[in-house]
Amino acid sequence: MPTHDADYHLRRSPPTIAVVGATGAVGTEFLRILAEREFPVGELRLFASPRSAGKTLTFDGHDIGVEALSENGFAGADLALFSAGSGTAREWAPVAVRRGAIVVDNSSAFRMNPAVPLVVPEINAAEIARHDGILAVPNCAAIIAITPLWPIHRRNRIRRMTLATYQAASGGGAAALAELVAATRAHLAGDLYAPRVLPHPYAFNLFSHNTPIDPATGYNEEETKVIAETRKILADPGIRIGVTCVRVPVQRAHSAAITIECARPIDPGEARALIAAAPGCRIVDDPAANHFPMPNEATGIDDILVGRIRRDLSDPSGHSLSLFVAGDQLRKGAALNAVQIAEHLLP
Amino acid sequence: MPTHDADYHLRRSPPTIAVVGATGAVGTEFLRILAEREFPVGELRLFASPRSAGKTLTFDGHDIGVEALSENGFAGADLALFSAGSGTAREWAPVAVRRGAIVVDNSSAFRMNPAVPLVVPEINAAEIARHDGILAVPNCAAIIAITPLWPIHRRNRIRRMTLATYQAASGGGAAALAELVAATRAHLAGDLYAPRVLPHPYAFNLFSHNTPIDPATGYNEEETKVIAETRKILADPGIRIGVTCVRVPVQRAHSAAITIECARPIDPGEARALIAAAPGCRIVDDPAANHFPMPNEATGIDDILVGRIRRDLSDPSGHSLSLFVAGDQLRKGAALNAVQIAEHLLP
Numbered sequence: 153m154p155t156h157d158a159d160y161h162l163r164r165s166p167p168t169i170a171v172v173g174a175t176g177a178v179g180t181e182f183l184r185i186l187a188e189r190e191f192p193v194g195e196l197r198l199f200a201s202p203r204s205a206g207k208t209l210t211f212d213g214h215d216i217g218v219e220a221l222s223e224n225g226f227a228g229a230d231l232a233l234f235s236a237g238s239g240t241a242r243e244w245a246p247v248a249v250r251r252g253a254i255v256v257d258n259s260s261a262f263r264m265n266p267a268v269p270l271v272v273p274e275i276n277a278a279e280i281a282r283h284d285g286i287l288a289v290p291n292c293a294a295i296i297a298i299t300p301l302w303p304i305h306r307r308n309r310i311r312r313m314t315l316a317t318y319q320a321a322s323g324g325g326a327a328a329l330a331e332l333v334a335a336t337r338a339h340l341a342g343d344l345y346a347p348r349v350l351p352h353p354y355a356f357n358l359f360s361h362n363t364p365i366d367p368a369t370g371y372n373e374e375e376t377k378v379i380a381e382t383r384k385i386l387a388d389p390g391i392r393i394g395v396t397c398v399r400v401p402v403q404r405a406h407s408a409a410i411t412i413e414c415a416r417p418i419d420p421g422e423a424r425a426l427i428a429a430a431p432g433c434r435i436v437d438d439p440a441a442n443h444f445p446m447p448n449e450a451t452g453i454d455d456i457l458v459g460r461i462r463r464d465l466s467d468p469s470g471h472s473l474s475l476f477v478a479g480d481q482l483r484k485g486a487a488l489n490a491v492q493i494a495e496h497l498l499p
Numbered sequence: 500m501p502t503h504d505a506d507y508h509l510r511r512s513p514p515t516i517a518v519v520g521a522t523g524a525v526g527t528e529f530l531r532i533l534a535e536r537e538f539p540v541g542e543l544r545l546f547a548s549p550r551s552a553g554k555t556l557t558f559d560g561h562d563i564g565v566e567a568l569s570e571n572g573f574a575g576a577d578l579a580l581f582s583a584g585s586g587t588a589r590e591w592a593p594v595a596v597r598r599g600a601i602v603v604d605n606s607s608a609f610r611m612n613p614a615v616p617l618v619v620p621e622i623n624a625a626e627i628a629r630h631d632g633i634l635a636v637p638n639c640a641a642i643i644a645i646t647p648l649w650p651i652h653r654r655n656r657i658r659r660m661t662l663a664t665y666q667a668a669s670g671g672g673a674a675a676l677a678e679l680v681a682a683t684r685a686h687l688a689g690d691l692y693a694p695r696v697l698p699h700p701y702a703f704n705l706f707s708h709n710t711p712i713d714p715a716t717g718y719n720e721e722e723t724k725v726i727a728e729t730r731k732i733l734a735d736p737g738i739r740i741g742v743t744c745v746r747v748p749v750q751r752a753h754s755a756a757i758t759i760e761c762a763r764p765i766d767p768g769e770a771r772a773l774i775a776a777a778p779g780c781r782i783v784d785d786p787a788a789n790h791f792p793m794p795n796e797a798t799g800i801d802d803i804l805v806g807r808i809r810r811d812l813s814d815p816s817g818h819s820l821s822l823f824v825a826g827d828q829l830r831k832g833a834a835l836n837a838v839q840i841a842e843h844l845l846p
Binding site for chain 1: 659660661663665679680683684687698699700703704705706707709710711712714716717718719726739740741742743745747748749750754756758767786787789791793794795806807808809810811812813814815819821823
C-alpha cells in the first residue's frame with residue numbers, strides 16, 4: 153500500500169466522494185447521513201455490484217446513476233466510503249488509494265491490519281491521523297457494545313467482559329432485512345417460506361449468528377471479531393472477553409446484555425454519570441417506568457441507548473456491573489461511524 | 500396449611516383432576532399434555548376466572564364446561580393443577596388442599612415457601628415426597644436454564660453463572676402472545692398498534708422483562724426469581740448468579756446464553772457428554788451446519804435444546820464454559836413440568 157501524504161487530511165473540500173456498495177443497506181444510509189450532517193460533497197459517485205449497476209439513487213435532489221466498479225471510477229476521488237463486503241474491499245480499496253482517495257471501509261478486510269486505524273471516534277479519534285490511505289470501521293456489534301464502556305474503561309480499566317448480543321437483521325444486509333419481513337409476513341398468512349438469505353427460519357425465531365465457527369474455540373466469526381476488535385480499539389490486548397452473538401427478529405438496531413469487571417470497585421451511579429457525560433451515549437434507565445434501551449427507540453438515531461446499569465450480583469467484590477445497550481446497526485454501527493471518521497479527515 | 504397424609508401420593512387413580520386457569524396459555528397446554536402422556540384422568544373439572552367461565556374446552560373427545568372457582572368445585576378433587584397467577588393461587592390452593600387435593604402450582608405464590616417443594620423432576624424429584632399439599636413449578640426461565648446445568652453441577656459444582664435470556668411472549672400469557680401477533684400484523688400493514696398487554700411495542704422489538712425493578716438491586720422480579728429459585732432447586736444457597744431477562748419477539752420458546760464457572764476445570768466435551776446423557780435435554784450443537792438451539796425447533800417438544808458448548812474465553816483458568824439453550828416455555832417451562840410432578844404423585 154503506498155504511503156499517503158504526511159498530512160492525514162483530505163486534499164480538498166468539498167471532496168469528490170465515491171460510495172462503494174451504494175445500493176446496500178449501509179450504502180443508502182451513507183447518503184442519508186452525508187446529507188443530514190451537511191458533509192461537504194463535491195462530486196458524488198455511486199458504485200455497486202454489476203447486478204445493481206444502472207440503478208439510480210437520489211442525493212440532495214439529484215438523481216445519480218449507479219456504476220459498476222472500475223479503476224477509472226476512482227480517478228480524482230478524494231474520499232471513498234466502502235460498504236461492499238471484504239472481498240470487494242480487498243480488491244478495490246488499494247485501487248482507490250492508488251488513485252489518491254482516502255478509504256473508510258466498513259468491511260472486516262483491513263480491521264486487524266496493524267497499519268490500519270480501527271476507529272470509533274468517541275474512543276480513539278487520535279488514531280485517524282496515522283492512516284496510510286485506509287481506515288476501518290469496526291464490527292457493528294463491537295461499536296455498539298464498547299462505545300458506552302469506554303468512559304468507564306478509561307477511568308477504571310475493564311479487565312473482563314461477558315456479552316450476549318441481540319442482533320438485528322440489517323447486520324446481514326438489505327436482503328436479510330427483507331427476508332425477516334417476508335418470512336414474518338408469510339408466517340402470519342400461514343404460508344410456507346423457505347429461507348434464502350439466512351440459514352434458518354427467521355419469523356418469530358432467533359439463532360446463533362450465522363458466521364462460520366472456529367473449530368479451535370467454538371466461537372463464530374462475529375464473536376471472534378468482537379473480541380479482537382475490542383482489544384484493538386481499546387488498545388488493551390489483555391482484556392478478557394466472552395461473547396455470544398445471536399440474531400433476533402428485529403429490523404435494524406442491535407442490543408447487548410453486558411457484564412464488566414473493573415480493576416477497581418465501581419458503583420452503578422458512578423458508571424451512569426460517566427456514560428451520561430460521554431459523547432454518543434444516552435442514558436435510558438428508568439426503573440419506575442420499566443423503560444430501558446429498546447431497538448425500536450434506538451432506530452434512526454445517532455446515540456447508543458444505555459440502561460439497566462446495576463451491580464452484577466454474581467460478583468460480591470463490587471468490581472462488576474451489568475448493563476443493557478441498544479444502537480442503530482446501520483447508523484452508529486456502520487454508516488454514521490464511517491462519516492464521523494470522514495469528518496475528522498476534512499481539511 | 501393442614502399437614503397432608505404421611506403417604507405423599509394421590510389417594511386414588513385415576514384421580515379427579517381440577518385444572519385452574521384452564522383457558523390460559525398454560526391451562527390449555529395442561530390438557531394437551533395430560534392427553535399426550537396418557538395421564539390417568541377420572542373426572543376432569545375446569546376452572547377459570549369469572550370472565551372465562553361458561554366457555555367449553557374439549558378433552559379426550561368430551562366437551563367440558565369451564566366454571567368459576569368455588570369451594571365446592573374442589574369437593575372430591577384429588578389433584579389440582581393451578582396456572583392462574585399468584586393471587587388466585589394464594590387464595591384457592593389452600594382451599595383445594597383443605598378439600599383433599601394435592602396442588603401443583605405454576606405461579607410464584609409458594610415457590611420460596613420452605614415447606615413447599617420447588618421441583619424440576621430431572622433435578623430434585625426426591626423433594627416431591629416431602630410435600631404438605633402444595634408443590635411448586637419453578638419460573639419458566641429458571642427451569643429452561645438449569646435443567647441442562649444440573650448434570651454438570653452434580654459432578655463439578657457450578658459456583659457462578661451469568662445468564663442473558665431471550666424470553667418468548669407466551670411467558671406473559673395468552674394475551675401477550677396474541678399481542679405479539681397482532682402488533683406484528685399491524686406493523687407489517689403500516690397500521691398503528693397501541694400496546695395493551697405489554698408496556699412496550701412488541702413488533703420486531705425487544706425489551707427488558709416487564710416486571711417491577713427491586714430498587715435495592717436494580718434487578719427485575721423475573722431476574723430475582725431466577726436467582727432465588729435456582730439456589731433452592733439446586734439446594735445450593737451459595738451459588739453466585741447474575742442474570743438479565745429480556746423479552747424477544749418469539750412466540751413460545753425461551754432461550755438463554757449462559758456462562759458457568761465450575762469449582763474444578765471442565766472440558767466442553769465432558770460437559771456435552773454429561774448433558775447428552777441427562778434426561779430432558781437434547782444436544783443440538785453442529786458447528787459445521789451452524790445448527791444450534793433455536794426457539795422454532797424447541798417449540799412443541801419436551802426436551803430442552805442445548806448447544807454452543809464451548810470454553811468461556813474470558814476465563815483462562817479452564818473452569819468456565821458458555822452454552823446456549825432453548826426450551827418450550829409452555830411445556831417444560833410450565834405445563835409439562837407440572838404434569839411430570841403429578842406423575843410422581845400417582846399411587
